[in-house]
Amino acid sequence: MIFLAKIARIARQYDAKLIVDTSGEALKNAVEEGVYLLKPNQAELSKLSGIEVKDKETVEEAARKIVEKGKCETVVVSLGAQGAYVARRGYSEHIExxxxxxxxxxxxxxxxxxxxxxxxxxxxxxxxxxxxxxxxxxxxxxxxxxxxxxxxxxxxxxxxxxxxxx
Known part of the structure; x- marks a missing residue:
């Protein structure tokens, strides 16, 4: 098991709020264990969700997909100069x-x-x-x-x- 996934598992056991900003296998494995907040960029979000992220609509679709799986309470997608998109159950917003x-x-x-x-x-x-x-x-x-x-x-x-x- 990858180190960050172990941390995610321990955080969940102690009801700690783990915020993850990483990429690749570490990102995938941490999310599989469950995290409080995930901060991917668009490329990381595409890989994690399996949805090609190319505009605001696909950012929303991909972020919601991750939240709905129940492995992440909140997804905050950094969009550079365009701000960020945040998704969680019952709430989503693009912030310039x-x-x-x-x-x-x-x-x-x-x-x-x-x-x-x-x-x-x-x-x-x-x-x-x-x-x-x-x-x-x-x-x-x-x-x-x-x-x-x-x-x-x-x-x-x-x-x-x-x-x-x-």
């Missing part, structure tokens, strides 16, 4: 990324996951969790190279995303 001047995408995905973990730990609801992730990922793109986000940028972008929330 804020318009920012991009200098580098290095670390944007990891920053997105970090923002979601931060928000989840603080008890935010899923709509806020995903928006915090998008704010952190977007803020990371505003800086050169491997420099990650600045808190002031995240705070501003998160506030903008909350204003647009339905």
């Amino acid at each position: 990324a804020p318009n920012v001047e991009k200098r580098s995408t290095v670390g944007a995905g990891d920053s997105m996951v970090a923002g979601m973990v931060y928000a989840a730990e603080r008890g935010f609801d899923m709509r806020q969790i995903v928006r915090m992730g998008i704010a952190c990922g977007s803020a990371a793109t505003m800086n050169p190279g491997p420099e990650l986000f600045r808190k002031a940028d995240v705070d501003r972008l998160y506030a903008e995303l909350l204003k647009k929330m339905n």
